[in-house]
Amino acid sequence: MANRIIVTGGAGFIGSAVVRNIIANTADQVCVIDKLTYAGNLESLAEVADSDRFRFEQVDICDKAALDKVFADFAPTHVMHLAAESHVDRSIDGPGEFIQTNIVGTYTLLEAARKYFNSLSEADKAKFRFHHISTDEVYGDLEGPEDFFRETTPYAPSSPYSASKAASDHLVRAWKRTFKLPTLVTNCSNNYGPYHFPEKLIPLVILHALDGKELPVYGQGLQIRDWLYVEDHARALYLVATQGVPGETYNIGGHNEKRNIDVVNKICELLDELRPRQDGKPYAEQIVYVQDRPGHDMRYAIDADKIARELNWKPQESFESGIRKTVEWYLQHKDDWCARVLSGEYKMERLGTGE
Secondary structure (H helix, E strand, O other): OOOEEEEEOOOOHHHHHHHHHHHHHOOOEEEEEOOOOOOOOHHHHHHHOOOOOEEEEOOOOOOHHHHHHHHHHHOOOEEEEOOOOOOHHHHHHOOHHHHHHHHHHHHHHHHHHHHHHHOOOHHHHHHOEEEEEEEHHHHOOOOOOOOOEOOOOOOOOOOHHHHHHHHHHHHHHHHHHHHOOOEEEEEEOEEEOOOOOOOOHHHHHHHHHHOOOOEEEEOOOOOEEEEEEHHHHHHHHHHHHHHOOOOOEEEEOOOOEEEHHHHHHHHHHHHHHHOOOOOOOOHHHHEEEEOOOOOOOOEOOEOOHHHHHHHOOOOOOOHHHHHHHHHHHHHHHHHHHHHHHHHOHHHHOOOOOOO
8 A cells, every 4th residue: 555655845955856766666645845945946846746646735844733734634654854954054154943943843743743643543553654854963073984873873963953953853752752653763974966955065066166166165175974875865765764663763874985175076077077167177276275164073974784784775876976977967957957046046936836
């Protein structure tokens, strides 16, 4: 029997990848809940928008009455909660939105899910799952080159963003223990791939390079991140939501640790090959080093053995294959999807939402 899945934040980068994966590869029905902040873009869902298994609700996860209505009307078997403010720099400039969306919003969604869950039959309760998607940034950073984030790693968030996500993780686990809501948590490493909002490192570097702008790198670019191709992540999330054990946490990583400066240089190399500068010079000449941001974590690295062992998941893309696909996608879509995002035009064309 097909699942009925609510995906919050489904018009965002990772959320839209999850929705595209579900519609393309399953018989499940999907209801996207998204407030459509600056990072929500329905153009990222255009390829599934005509499916009779897809519906969209423009709802703020802090609006309990609206959430109650969606739960009652759609009758989900699963909730995949991705709606969040997620940009560290923005959380430093204005932490309030992160507290409101990531903490208060998660609480409000949990309460709507609990009310709905308590109304279900015992058979339907046995199937229902609430899957909360989080980040490896809740763990802080790693000192030694041999250590990894594991599901048992203590939380030590460094930024307002990661602190708000840590708080939401704790709420989800508390609702499992206190109210018996069948919840799961995943913590992932840095995602990259198509439809990534241009404020993030990889799309920013690609688009700045093509426009002849400086390529800003924090500090000396020595921060290490584990890079996960977004479509690999989407597959993992669906596995956890549908096959994971309630109460469990699963870390999802790409097995691709790279220094930021090496990521930037790799993008420059690919652009030198795929779209050379007219003057024949290398794109790496555009790299500039800027003052590091406050509280910048030095190294993230995920131990993804648990999800590989228990759910038989592993990433299909290496960093080399994934970053090539990503650069090629941005080259192909620079004048449509990217141009509309950068101009703000996408906000005015909400695919029938009236905005």
